[in-house]
Amino acid sequence: MNVELIFKIAAIGIVVAVIYRLLVQSGRDEQALMVTIAGLVVVMVMVVKQISELFTIIKSLFEL
Numbered sequence: 001m002n003v004e005l006i007f008k009i010a011a012i013g014i015v016v017a018v019i020y021r022l023l024v025q026s027g028r029d030e031q032a033l034m035v036t037i038a039g040l041v042v043v044m045v046m047v048v049k050q051i052s053e054l055f056t057i058i059k060s061l062f063e064l
């Protein structure tokens with residue numbers, strides 16, 4: 001796993017947290033929830049991509 005991936009996930013988390021806080025303070029709770037869900041989806045796509053690459057490497061390692 002790359003250290004860059006961890007930094008990207010952390011950066012997305014910080015940005016989402018700041019935007020969430022700003023939206024909640026301005027009374028836009030629905031938009032804040034949508035930003036949180038969008039951030040979660042982006043991170044999950046990144047993680048699934050890495051897991052897919054891991055399975056590909058394992059398959060080639062064991063010649064399956």
